[in-house]
Structure formats: structure tokens, C-alpha cells
Amino acid sequence: MYHERILTERLLRLVDTFPVVVVTGARQVGKSTLLAHALGARMDTVVFDPVLDVENARREPELFLDNRPPPLILDEIQYAPELVPAIKRRVDRDRRPGRYLLTGSQQWGVLRSVAESLAGRAVFLDLEAFTLAETACEHGAGPWLDLWLADPEGFIAAAPPRLPASRTLYERLWRGFLPEAQFIPLETVADFHLAYQRTYVERDARLLADVSDWQLFGRFMRLAAAMTAQEINASQFGRELGITPQTARRWLGVLQATFQWFEVPAFSGNTVKRVSRKPKGYIGDTGMACACQAISTPAAIGGHPLWGALFETACVAEIRKQCGCLSPSPRLAHWRAHSGAEVDLVIEYDGRYYPIEIKATANPTRRHTSGLAAFRRTHPHLDIAPGLVLAPVARPLRLSEHDYALPWDVDPRGCRQ
Numbered sequence: 001m002y003h004e005r006i007l008t009e010r011l012l013r014l015v016d017t018f019p020v021v022v023v024t025g026a027r028q029v030g031k032s033t034l035l036a037h038a039l040g041a042r043m044d045t046v047v048f049d050p051v052l053d054v055e056n057a058r059r060e061p062e063l064f065l066d067n068r069p070p071p072l073i074l075d076e077i078q079y080a081p082e083l084v085p086a087i088k089r090r091v092d093r094d095r096r097p098g099r100y101l102l103t104g105s106q107q108w109g110v111l112r113s114v115a116e117s118l119a120g121r122a123v124f125l126d127l128e129a130f131t132l133a134e135t136a137c138e139h140g141a142g143p144w145l146d147l148w149l150a151d152p153e154g155f156i157a158a159a160p161p162r163l164p165a166s167r168t169l170y171e172r173l174w175r176g177f178l179p180e181a182q183f184i185p186l187e188t189v190a191d192f193h194l195a196y197q198r199t200y201v202e203r204d205a206r207l208l209a210d211v212s213d214w215q216l217f218g219r220f221m222r223l224a225a226a227m228t229a230q231e232i233n234a235s236q237f238g239r240e241l242g243i244t245p246q247t248a249r250r251w252l253g254v255l256q257a258t259f260q261w262f263e264v265p266a267f268s269g270n271t272v273k274r275v276s277r278k279p280k281g282y283i284g285d286t287g288m289a290c291a292c293q294a295i296s297t298p299a300a301i302g303g304h305p306l307w308g309a310l311f312e313t314a315c316v317a318e319i320r321k322q323c324g325c326l327s328p329s330p331r332l333a334h335w336r337a338h339s340g341a342e343v344d345l346v347i348e349y350d351g352r353y354y355p356i357e358i359k360a361t362a363n364p365t366r367r368h369t370s371g372l373a374a375f376r377r378t379h380p381h382l383d384i385a386p387g388l389v390l391a392p393v394a395r396p397l398r399l400s401e402h403d404y405a406l407p408w409d410v411d412p413r414g415c416r417q
Helices: 008-015 031-039 061-067 083-093 107-117 145-150 152-157 169-175 186-208 214-226 234-241 245-257 286-292 307-323 366-378
Strands: 020-024 044-047 072-075 100-104 122-126 261-264 280-283 331-336 342-349 352-358 387-391 403-407
Touching: 008 020, 008 031, 008 122, 020 031, 031 044, 031 072, 031 100, 061 083, 083 107, 145 152, 145 307, 145 352, 169 186, 169 286, 169 307, 186 214, 186 286, 214 234, 214 245, 214 280, 214 286, 234 245, 245 261, 261 307, 261 331, 280 286, 280 307, 286 307, 307 331, 307 342, 307 352, 342 366, 352 366, 366 387, 366 403
Parallel strands: 020 100, 020 122, 044 072, 072 100, 352 387, 387 403
Antiparallel strands: 261 280, 331 342, 342 352
């Protein structure tokens, strides 16, 4: 069953405006499926392969494009980079919108060739795994984040409802948010993630990095999963595995380039000397993290040391996905003072700052807003909106004069009724 994607409307708008649209994302996030449902009736599709030269596209790019007139979807374009200069020449002659739609699952492979050759001609759209609303089959549900950014007090006053929950919180984290993991039996989910990891390590990473010890790289990936939702310390990665910090940073770059890892930079304010400058790192999918850490069942998450980190990872990823629907996309950062006070996310939008704490508790209290209060005291000159504490709560709650608890699984459709 097809689940309507949150980015469909924006994708169609871009295709109707720009001559080239590039859709990037990790393997198995549904790029090809989205394009088939949204544009399959309007465009022909060619899928490229890392081994086979499909229709001699790499050897004869001009001839290939002569025989495949636009509008055209070119899937996994990183396997046929020779086409990009030829596309550039054709777009320069005819800049009508919606001529070519390119997809790719490797940021380096796609961006290196496309960004250089199609500068000013192409627009990029990042597709990530399912949002919470997409997993709940809430078709056409836009982000609730835009309502919060427009009117925080009014958003809370409207008492936004929760998404219908057919699965427990633990199961949602354990399955993760890759589309295929939503439809297979529970007892095969771990097998799916382990196969995904093996395919990734042996295929995608091999194409991007000169890694001689693949067992060591696999251990590195498992270590990254164990350190999700922490500030990044390349030296610590190196000490744990016996590799240099430079190698650790390079391998983190490989994970990031293939959408298995993302980072949130440190908040930059006026009090530079008092604020940590290290970014926080997150594994791309909580299901993958559970597989890497050999968490055998959803119930095992509750007593696992990574429970809080997994919940934070899911919440931050959800906010990132919702930001991707907005144009321009809000800026995300994390804040931590040397005193220990911290805020998991600070969203900057239209000159205003929206602090968000993430707590894996069903009973948040005023003490959980201490980081939000410290952020306000440290930056009294900033326009700071009321703060949020995202948590697995049943309904919105007021925790302090300025801060509220909000269910992490808000129903966007209910917010807009």
C-alpha cells in the first residue's frame, strides 16, 4: 500500500518551476516509489546500475539522451555521471521546467558531479525515511512545525491531538522509519536491518572510501549507533577502535554522505567562550541503531541504556523531516554551556529562536525546563519563543511560565482542522 509522502506537494511545485530537480536520500527511503506515484504518468524512467552500462548511457551520453527525450526520470544518476554534462548543454538550450528529474543515494556521488555541472540549473530535494504521520497512514498530513513556528501560543491553545497509535512507542523505535520496515512481520525486521547494513557496508561505502578492513568499518558503524545523540568526539571513536581521529572523521563523512548519519551544529551566540562548539551526531534511523546494538525485541528498548538516546534521535529526525517541507528550511542547532545546561534543539526562523528539549518520560515536570530557562538567561538579547519539551505525553501540558510539554507524535491533520 502506498503511503502519501509529506514532500509530494513540494516536489511537484519544484518540477513545475525548475528544468532539473535532484531528489537525494538513503537507500530504501522510497525515492523511486515517490516518483513513480507522483510523476510516473508524466515521465519516462531509466534506472542505472553500478555494473551495467544501461543503454550505453555512460559510453554514449548524447546518443542516450537523443533516444530518451524529456521529460525524463534518471534514477541513481551517480552510476552514470557522464550524462550530467550532456544534460547541462541541453538545459542551456531549453530551460523549460520539468525536463529532467534525477535521483541518487550518495551525496558525494550526486553532488560532486551535479552541483558542479548544473549550478544554477538544478534544485535539490532531500527525501528521508517516513515521518510519524506517514507511518500512521495520515495521507496528505503536512508538518505541524509550521503552525508552531507561526504561533506557538495559539498552537498549544488549540490542544493538538496525537496520531492514532497502532504500535507502541518501543515498536516504532525498533522498527525504525524506513518504508519497507513498516510492512514486514515483526520477527523479520531485524533481518531486514542487518541485510540493509551489510549491503550498505559492502556496496555503498566501498564506492566512496578506501576501506581495507570491512569488519573494522562495520564495528565503526555499530559504535556510531551506540554514540547517537552525543557530541561528536573523533578522538573517542579512534581510541575505541584503534584508528586515528582523521580516519574516524573520514568514516563519519562516509556515513553522512550516504545518509546513515547526520549532525546538528552547536548554537553560535555572543557568549562564544562559554558554549560548547562540538556538533551532535545522530544515526540516520533508530531501527538501524537497534540492529547494530543487537536489541532483539521492542520490549528490550525500555531497559536499554540507549533508550533515551533512541527517543531523542527519533524526535530530532522528525523535526528535520518537517523542516525539509518548509522553504527556506529553518536552521537547527544544539546548545550546551560549560556549566552543563543544554537544549537539544534550537530552531532559528525569521529571526526568532524556538528552543526544544526532548525527554523520554511520560511525566515531564518543571525541572525538565531548566535547560530552556538557562538558554533564555544566557541570551536575553534574542527573541526567544516559548519552549517545548517533546515527550511521550498524552496531551499538551504547561510546565512553566514560558514552556510546554507536547506529545512527540502530534497529528498534523488535527492541528489544521
